[in-house]
Amino acid sequence: MNRNLALGLLAALAAALIGSGWQIASRHGVTTTLGPVELAALRYAVPALVLLPLLIQTGLFPQGLPRRRLGLLVLGGGLPFGLLVMAGMQWAPAAHMGVFGAGSVPLFTALGARLVQGEPISGLRLAGLLLVVAGLAVFGASSLADAAQTWRGDLLFILAAMVWAMYTLTFRGSGLTPWQGAAVINAWSSLLLLPMLLALGAPRLLTAPWTDVAWQALGQGVAAGLLGLVTYMIAIAKLGAARASLSAALVPLSTALGAAWLLGEPLGAGTLVASGLVACGVALASGALGRHG
Template sequence: MKTTTRPIDAAALAIMFGLCTIWGGQQVAVKLAVTVVPPVLQAGLRSLIASVLVGGWMLWRRQKLVTGDGTLPAGILAGVLFSLEFLCIFIGLTHTTASRMAVFLYSAPCFTAIGLHWTVPSERLRPMQWLGMVVAFCGIVVAFSDGSSSNLAKTWPGDLLGILAGVFWGMTTVVVRASRLANAAASKTLLYQLAVSAVLLCTLAVVTGNVHIGAMTPTTWVSLVYQSVGVAFASYLIWFWMLTRYSAARLASFSFLSPLFGVTFGVLILGESVGWRFAAAVVLVLSGISLVNRRR
């Protein structure tokens, strides 16, 4: 299995900036639709629509949907972890704000770095890079430290689910990088996760009786299209393609930008508020990313 990866270059920087912008709006989009489409069903429909799109993309590119390349076990495992991640996110957003969810969810790079440090030799980080991860995570904490603790009694279930979602996201990335999926096509890696999560989440929604959809509004339609086409299809396809070419731990460090975009979108769209610490958090996050991505 190939374990060498390219250093982060200008193209990777530009792509990750765009992806983080898209991901930053994800929690806001879920929050906008959660009162109309139940959270578990919404997560399942999102994966179902995106899996159809990815399957169509693969057929158009004459890629085989099923091959005997030995990726099936890792693909199913990644799909289960992916399902658990979004189950935590969607249910968690019914208990906490979009901004808080973004903060806790993007603890994932820390779990990714820890997992890859012990499973993939080429992904091991030096002390200075670990320091960068700590600095960046501190930046996220600072970004939402102004007044958020006042609602802790109400939001702690959602906050805990956000942290669990980050753990599952980190585990998914480790599975992708440390298994045969590292050499599989990005579209196939994504299809495993979307298809498995579509089946599991839609089944869970039916079993629990959370399948009632309210009156659809233009905002709800835009939210579902954004989640399924923009995030789950396009952005994830690009993300898994990036994972096969660049250091996963260093790519994951850029995810710290997403909660900053998430907080910004929360302020602009949902009317959530943040304090002056946000500017200081930007400096900390960018400094941490700089340390993590220092060339060896």
Template structure:
């Protein structure tokens, strides 16, 4: 067997081909763009008329239904790669969502980007180096360090000097980032397709949340919030729950865990840029430095300038 192929199958460090890099980068950027809006919509939902359990059910029922042909081939429990799938389920399914959505009750939206998608690639890199013996190389190591600087700069005073009670949200977000990082590493080890993993995780999450989620939807519609329910079905369920996760899974397949995870460091910078036209919030000097540092860091950490290993 070709060494580069076997290394890729095991989640090793062989650099992807140019075509894999292009497809993987495109899928990762699509996921990042969706997650930038997901943070805002989730925080708005949990502070509005929908409890986290209801928002979570809306998120997972869509992939459970839309991707039913995919998970039907696998069965309700995968016959192979069960342990890695359980890690993916925890890191992508209801446990992750409930932790993050409850964290948003304690922190402003500006803190979510740096602490969740901002720290996740750093955790993936640390696990890959310490436990999986992945060699990052000088440029990629500099890239991850630059992402860390950018995240801290974007987080600013809110992370260093949190308001009363915000530490609870920060702790929950870091927990969520760790679960997400573990699922990113376990993704390729399941031996399953992204549609199968996302669909099956959505199925089990929707079933477990059914006793709380469905009554919440009925109450919201009865109270005249049907439009908000439809919006969350579209944003949470279709875009974030299906499109973004399948795209991110494809990026992991094409690029590898740490390279794909590096792109999520763009989410805090993207959120800061979106705030200019949408909210009229103009970034200060520190935020501009953070956006630039994060962008440069992602380019380096993703291996864009790394030669293909033979």
């Protein structure tokens, strides 16, 4: 195994584990003392401040990066994506994000690569896409009794997966290093968040226990906003968009198990079966098992 491949695989694994932790932390935050706007402020402002020296060198408009590509990066990897997830967490459990959100990313990534870049979908990849769809259907059927309460969150998770897949496809070829990408995306997300903060405020940051704010600042800002974004961009750079999205195979089950342990969310047979189907489907749909994937 060459060094680039090993580094890419480690980065993908780290991104998956950080992603699961972020989903669980977000669900805990919006169901206890904080709201989506407060979590978004911590998620983007903290890493933006940490990476400010790098941003000064890179600039808000990096040289050679088309404005359209910059907009797609911020839309898919920045504030719009984060708000979709955090708003969805108000209506649906973390396990739903693991399956509908992370599980859909390779599906949309493969379809996007086919439509935009003309990347062929082989027999194995097609089988993987069908397995992902089957897993989503099994999970949807098992959650039918709660659909009246959770459908809004599930829809937002699927939309979040679509824009994240767009970000996955856009970052490669942007010319940015992972750290530059994190600096630019978090800076623009913080700027986009300012009008919301001026209009709505973030009162819960002042009323919530300081321990909750501190833990969320660590989980949202440092872990997810900084390390999670950088490790995923490293995975894209070293493995390619399709193989980097393979990291999503680990997220449904790890999020479901973590949410059951830490948040007391129910862990039914339907969730386990769906997570298994999605994981297998992701492994195939990502193209990582193909010679050219």
